Amino acid sequence: MKKDGSEKNYTHLILLLMSILLIFVGNTKLDAVIKYPFSYIFDPVTFVGNSLGSSVSNWGKALLDASSYINEYNRMKEEIASLKADRSKEVLEYLEYESLKQHTQVISPEDTYVESNIVNFTDTSEVLINRGKESGLKKGDIVTFGRVFLGVLTDVGSNSSLVRLPTHTLSTFEVVVVPSTVEMSKDFRIDSAIKSSAVVMGDMDKIKIENMGINSDVADGDLVLIRDEKVGDILILGNLISVSKNPASTFKNGLVSPVFDYTNILTVFVKND
Amino acid sequence: MINVLILTIEIFLNIFLESFFLNIFSFSIFVILVISLYKRVENLWFFLFVFFTALILDTVLHLHLGTHLLTVSVLLILLEISWLLIPRESIYGIVPILILFVLYYLLLPFFNSLAFAHINWEILRIDILGVLIKAVISLGIYVLMDRVYLFLRKGGQGAQIRLR
Numbered sequence: 001m002k003k004d005g006s007e008k009n010y011t012h013l014i015l016l017l018m019s020i021l022l023i024f025v026g027n028t029k030l031d032a033v034i035k036y037p038f039s040y041i042f043d044p045v046t047f048v049g050n051s052l053g054s055s056v057s058n059w060g061k062a063l064l065d066a067s068s069y070i071n072e073y074n075r076m077k078e079e080i081a082s083l084k085a086d087r088s089k090e091v092l093e094y095l096e097y098e099s100l101k102q103h104t105q106v107i108s109p110e111d112t113y114v115e116s117n118i119v120n121f122t123d124t125s126e127v128l129i130n131r132g133k134e135s136g137l138k139k140g141d142i143v144t145f146g147r148v149f150l151g152v153l154t155d156v157g158s159n160s161s162l163v164r165l166p167t168h169t170l171s172t173f174e175v176v177v178v179p180s181t182v183e184m185s186k187d188f189r190i191d192s193a194i195k196s197s198a199v200v201m202g203d204m205d206k207i208k209i210e211n212m213g214i215n216s217d218v219a220d221g222d223l224v225l226i227r228d229e230k231v232g233d234i235l236i237l238g239n240l241i242s243v244s245k246n247p248a249s250t251f252k253n254g255l256v257s258p259v260f261d262y263t264n265i266l267t268v269f270v271k272n273d
Numbered sequence: 274m275i276n277v278l279i280l281t282i283e284i285f286l287n288i289f290l291e292s293f294f295l296n297i298f299s300f301s302i303f304v305i306l307v308i309s310l311y312k313r314v315e316n317l318w319f320f321l322f323v324f325f326t327a328l329i330l331d332t333v334l335h336l337h338l339g340t341h342l343l344t345v346s347v348l349l350i351l352l353e354i355s356w357l358l359i360p361r362e363s364i365y366g367i368v369p370i371l372i373l374f375v376l377y378y379l380l381l382p383f384f385n386s387l388a389f390a391h392i393n394w395e396i397l398r399i400d401i402l403g404v405l406i407k408a409v410i411s412l413g414i415y416v417l418m419d420r421v422y423l424f425l426r427k428g429g430q431g432a433q434i435r436l437r
């Protein structure tokens with residue numbers, strides 16, 4: 001706008017008039033009509049701007065409070081460790097009580113046993129226990145849990161021993177297969193219930209069973225009992241699974257599923273002759 | 274045509290930056306741009322930029338229609354008056370600018386309540402310290418933009434920064 005040769009600027013006055021007009025329009029129904037297209041186009045832009053702003057703001061706050069977060073984290077770590085320690089101690093004590101109770105219910109009173117805790121599981125299906133020569137243990141002793149066979153002591157130290165589990169590749173035992181319905185009572189006559197005799201061999205993470213009679217009626221779920229002169233007693237090894245059905249073969253084979261997962265055991269009992 | 278494109282991009286960028294900075298520091302980039310660009314760009318484009326950006330900000334920030342425009346136009350009138358006393362190029366020129374930034378943060382919520390016919394004088398007593406901090410930050414950005422503008426408009430001596 002030019003007046004008398006000099007440029008005059010009335011933009012601010014025009015804007016003022018427009019703003020007053022807009023305020024009046026804003027009080028009518030036209031308000032929504034005017035706002036809708038702008039809202040439709042610019043709301044996503046605002047949303048993105050707000051989201052980015054929130055992210056930057058949150059990171060800024062987090063950086064400013066970093067020291068308090070670190071303190072909080074360390075305090076929580078200590079608290080969690082303390083709670084875990086308390087809980088695991090209680091769980092261990094309870095499991096020991098439970099295992100001792102179960103064991104005393106099924107063992108014969110004339111035998112003596114040494115209670116032992118499992119210290120470590122090796123990668124080669126062996127277990128380290130916290131009893132040794134000082135507790136009267138010797139190489140070849142049988143490790144059980146109730147009537148369940150767990151392994152044989154293969155190396156005995158003064159205060160620790162190594163147990164070879166049935167899954168170990170060097171573990172071989174003579175076994176018999178009986179129906180799963182038999183009762184393992186004290187006056188149990190095993191000979192009347194045998195379906196077949198067989199041999200079990202460890203295979204790292206599983207137990208293979210071979211040489212079961214081709215004509216025997218062994219089936220999945222049957223009980224596999226160890227009857228080996230190295231062990232002495234008749235002890236439970238597990239249940240028969242995956243029995244072969246090859247008619248051309250001269251014997252049946254399969255796998256033995258242990259009664260329980262060995263890694264879940266915390267306390268075991270070593271039979272002391 | 275190129276001016277229309279530039280205006281459109283400016284508006285989009287301004288809306289994005291406005292919402293971004295409002296979320297982080299709660300200060301407005303729009304008012305800085307308005308005061309910084311006043312009388313430095315052609316009147317028509319300045320008018321269009323201010324009008325549409327103010328309209329869009331009222332929409333996306335859910336204010337009464339015309340609130341931003343009224344606030345900005347009042348500030349521009351006050352700016353014109355202040356330049357009669359203290360020239361824009363003067364070293365003291367930033368004092369009225371600081372006052373205008375403070376007024377912007379006070380007047381915007383006040384005019385909004387006024388437009389809705391809920392006159393709330395308590396709004397004027399909002400966190401004064403926060404408003405001052407926002408105004409000082411805005412002034413810092415304004416000075417920076419002013420320097421950049423002068424640097425770019427130095428015509429053929431772009432390597433030099435003219436300090437007044």
